[in-house]
Amino acid sequence: MKTYQITFLSLMIMASCGTEPKTDAPETVQKPDSTEMSQTVSFNPGQMKSVGIEVGTPTPGNISGTLKLQGKIDVPPQSTVSLSFPLGGYLRSTKMLPGMHVKKGQVLAELEDMQFIQLQQDYLTAKEKFSLAQTEYSRQSDLNASKASSDKVMQQARSEMETQRILMSALGQKLEVIGIAPSKLKADNISKSVSIISPINGFVSKVNVNVGKYTSPTDMLFELVDPGDIHLALQVFEKDLNALSIGQQVVAYTNNDPTKKFQAEIILISKNLDQDRMAEVHCHFEKYSPSLVPGMFMNGEVSVNNQEGLTVPEEAVVRWENRFYVFTEGKNGSFDMQEVTPGVITGGRQQIEGNGITGNTRLVIKNAYALLMKIMNTDDES
Numbered sequence: 001m002k003t004y005q006i007t008f009l010s011l012m013i014m015a016s017c018g019t020e021p022k023t024d025a026p027e028t029v030q031k032p033d034s035t036e037m038s039q040t041v042s043f044n045p046g047q048m049k050s051v052g053i054e055v056g057t058p059t060p061g062n063i064s065g066t067l068k069l070q071g072k073i074d075v076p077p078q079s080t081v082s083l084s085f086p087l088g089g090y091l092r093s094t095k096m097l098p099g100m101h102v103k104k105g106q107v108l109a110e111l112e113d114m115q116f117i118q119l120q121q122d123y124l125t126a127k128e129k130f131s132l133a134q135t136e137y138s139r140q141s142d143l144n145a146s147k148a149s150s151d152k153v154m155q156q157a158r159s160e161m162e163t164q165r166i167l168m169s170a171l172g173q174k175l176e177v178i179g180i181a182p183s184k185l186k187a188d189n190i191s192k193s194v195s196i197i198s199p200i201n202g203f204v205s206k207v208n209v210n211v212g213k214y215t216s217p218t219d220m221l222f223e224l225v226d227p228g229d230i231h232l233a234l235q236v237f238e239k240d241l242n243a244l245s246i247g248q249q250v251v252a253y254t255n256n257d258p259t260k261k262f263q264a265e266i267i268l269i270s271k272n273l274d275q276d277r278m279a280e281v282h283c284h285f286e287k288y289s290p291s292l293v294p295g296m297f298m299n300g301e302v303s304v305n306n307q308e309g310l311t312v313p314e315e316a317v318v319r320w321e322n323r324f325y326v327f328t329e330g331k332n333g334s335f336d337m338q339e340v341t342p343g344v345i346t347g348g349r350q351q352i353e354g355n356g357i358t359g360n361t362r363l364v365i366k367n368a369y370a371l372l373m374k375i376m377n378t379d380d381e382s
Helices: 002-018 045-051 114-145 151-177 238-243 369-381
Strands: 040-042 054-056 059-074 080-083 089-094 107-112 193-197 202-207 222-225 231-237 249-253 262-269 278-285 297-313 318-320 323-329 334-346 349-353 363-366
Touching: 040 369, 059 278, 059 349, 114 151, 231 238, 231 249, 231 262, 231 297, 238 278, 238 297, 238 334, 249 278, 262 297, 297 334, 297 363, 318 369, 334 369
Parallel strands: none
Antiparallel strands: 040 334, 054 363, 059 231, 059 297, 059 334, 080 222, 089 107, 107 193, 202 222, 231 278, 249 262, 249 297, 262 278, 297 349, 318 323, 323 334, 323 363, 334 349
16 A cells, blocks of 8 residues: 555656646737738849839929819807806707707707796885885985985995995896896796807807706807808918918818819918927818818818929829838849828929938839738738
8 A cells, every 4th residue: 555655656756847837828829910011022123013013203393283282161269259157057848959050049958947036026126126216216306405414325225226226237238148138027927037149150060058957148049150251271281381372272182072163262371389390270161062071181272473392293102001102123032111291283393302212213103002911912921
C-alpha cells in the first residue's frame, strides 16, 4: 500500500515540475484602423498598361473657370426667434408642428394659470384706488385753496394719488408683457388664460412643449425662423479668398438634385480662418424656395478669372472621406498618395495645390481611382 502511495506522489511531483504556470496574458492582435490607409501602392508596367494609368506633370498658368465650394443653408441670429413666456403657466392648447408656416400676430398656443387672474385683479384694484385717490386729491386741493385744509393733508393726498398711479402703471406694463391690453381690461372680462403670439412671418422650426405641461419663464417654447433672410454659407480655402469678392454671382445646387439651380450673390466674406485654413462666404438667395431648409448641405459654383496655379486632368484627383488626393510617382512603379487642396475647374482640368507639388512633379494624370481602389481593397484584406 505504501508503495502505491509513493508512486502516486512521485507522478504528481513530476507533473508539477514539468508544467510551468503561464503568467503572461494572451497576446492581443490589434486590427488596423479602417480609417487609416496605406499611402503607397505599386503597379508593374503591364498592370499600368492594362488598367490605363498614365503619368504626367501638372500644367502651370493663368486659370479662368469655375470654383466649386461646399457649404450649407444657414439662418442669421436676427432671423431666428426663440419664444418663451415671462410667466409660468400650464399649456392649455397648441396646434403647432415643426415646419408649419405662421403669420405675424397668429396665436401659437394658450397658457393658463392662477397668477394671470391675480395680475388682472391687482391692476383693476389699483386702477380703482387711483381713481379714488385722484378724487380725494382734487377735493383736498379745493379745501386748501380756501384754507379749509392744511398743506400737509393736501400733500398726503397728492402722495397717495401718485403712489397709486405708479402701481397702476407698473401693473399695466406687466399685463402688456403677457399680451393683455390694460385699456380693454374690465371686471367682467378677466381671463384665466393668455395667448402666445407669433412676432414674425415664417415657419416653426422647433416645438418644445405639449398640452398640459407646466412651463417656466426660462423654457424655450417655440423656435421660429424668418425665411426671408435664409442664406448660403460656403467654405472656401485661404488661397481662393482673393478670387472672391462681394457681389459675385453664385450658382447653388444640392447633391440630390444637381439639375435644380439656385441663384445667389456673395454678401459677406469672413476674415477669420478655422483650423483647416478655411473661411466662410455668406451668400443671399435671389429668390426664396420652400425646399431650402436650414442645415441642408449645398454646393456652390463661382466663376473666377486669371488665377495662377497648377492644373491636372480632373481624373487625376480622387476624393476620399471629404479629402482630395493625387498619386505622385515614386521608385520601381510605386505611387504615393498625397493630399491636395482643390481649386478652380475649367475645361476638364482641376487646379491643385499641395506641399512639394510643382510643375515638375510626376503624378498619375489618368485613372487615378484605380490606385485608390487597390489601396482600399488591400486594407480590407488586411
